Amino acid sequence: QKEVEQDPGPLSVPEGAIVSLNCTYSNSAFQYFMWYRQYSRKGPELLMYTYSSGNKEDGRFTAQVDKSSKYISLFIRDSQPSDSATYLCAMSAVRGGADGLTFGKGTHLIIQP
Amino acid sequence: DAGITQSPRYKITETGRQVTLMCHQTWSHSYMFWYRQDLGHGLRLIYYSAAADITDKGEVPDGYVVSRSKTENFPLTLESATRSQTSVYFCASSSPEDSNQPQHFGDGTRLSIL
Numbered sequence: 396q397k398e399v400e401q402d403p404g405p406l407s408v409p410e411g412a413i414v415s416l417n418c419t420y421s422n423s424a425f426q427y428f429m430w431y432r433q434y435s436r437k438g439p440e441l442l443m444y445t446y447s448s449g450n451k452e453d454g455r456f457t458a459q460v461d462k463s464s465k466y467i468s469l470f471i472r473d474s475q476p477s478d479s480a481t482y483l484c485a486m487s488a489v490r491g492g493a494d495g496l497t498f499g500k501g502t503h504l505i506i507q508p
Numbered sequence: 509d510a511g512i513t514q515s516p517r518y519k520i521t522e523t524g525r526q527v528t529l530m531c532h533q534t535w536s537h538s539y540m541f542w543y544r545q546d547l548g549h550g551l552r553l554i555y556y557s558a559a560a561d562i563t564d565k566g567e568v569p570d571g572y573v574v575s576r577s578k579t580e581n582f583p584l585t586l587e588s589a590t591r592s593q594t595s596v597y598f599c600a601s602s603s604p605e606d607s608n609q610p611q612h613f614g615d616g617t618r619l620s621i622l
Contacts, residue, residue: 401550429610438598438613439551483551491602492610493539495553495566 398422401484401499409507414471418484418499421465425486425497428460430469433481433501442482443469474506511535514599514614521589522622529584529617531599539602540582541611542566542574544595551598557582589621 401418408414416430427446431439443458445451451458457470467486471478481503485496512533521527531540542554543566553566555574563574571593573585582601586593596618600611 399550427610431613436615438600438615440613441609441611444610485551487610491539491604491606493558493602493604494564495541495556496551496611497553498543498551500548500550 398497399484399486399499402502403500405503405505407505407507408474410474410476412474412506414469414474414478414504414506416469416471416482416484416502416504418467418486419465420467420486420497422486422488422497423462423465424488426462427487427490427492428458428467429485429487429492429496430456430458431483431485433483435480439483476506476508479504479506512599512601512612512614514597514617516617517615518618520620520622523589523591525589527586527589527619529586529597529599529619531582531584531614533580533582533599533601533612535601535603535612536579537601537603537612538579539604539611540576541600541602542572542582542584543598543600544568544593545598545616546595554584554597586619591621593619594621595619 430443448462459468481501483501484499541556543551557576
């Protein structure tokens with residue numbers, strides 16, 4: 396079993412919908428959780444960075460972490476066609492991922508105009 | 509401009525050849541990383557470095573060599589390329605002082621080994 400599980404999709408939703416992206420993990424040592432967005436032929440760019448359990452909101456994006464269930468989520472409100480990309484969850488036991496990040500496989504998201 | 513630059517962006521080579529992928533960052537970040545991205549696997553860590561002359565193996569280090577003589581550069585070498593090393597390679601950097609941005613990524617090198 397891979398340490399981080401993420402449904403690869405594709406996930407297709409209409410413009411304006413609320414999108415829910417999820418990852419589960421098995422390593423209870425993970426404390427730092429990230430969501431990256433990756434456009435085609437580009438590198439991942441950080442969207443959200445959270446520590447331990449709880450919620451964090453930034454504009455249309457909300458990240459949730461439930462360490463008791465080993466489950467993290469990213470919600471996108473009022474989705475736009477420009478949100479179409481691959482979303483990668485990543486996590487680390489060390490602050491800032493100093494010994495590297497463990498990634499999910501990524502979910503390919505398509506927002507239909 | 510400040511940032512992280514990978515070169516070349518695209519490379520085609522043959523099995524058995526040596527190839528070096530370059531990574532340069534202008535932030536003076538102490539940490540640097542190499543990942544490979546493959547369909548069905550996501551991003552996997554190859555090697556990382558906490559400072560000049562300090563390197564450590566990641567999840568998939570076999571067949572790769574790294575060096576870090578200067579803080580800003582972290583080249584990745586495939587000493588004898590194999591077809592299984594066809595992939596997209598990403599370099600990243602981070603600073604332990606920057607708690608809000610764990611890792612900055614370059615735009616990758618697409619490597620094809622024939």
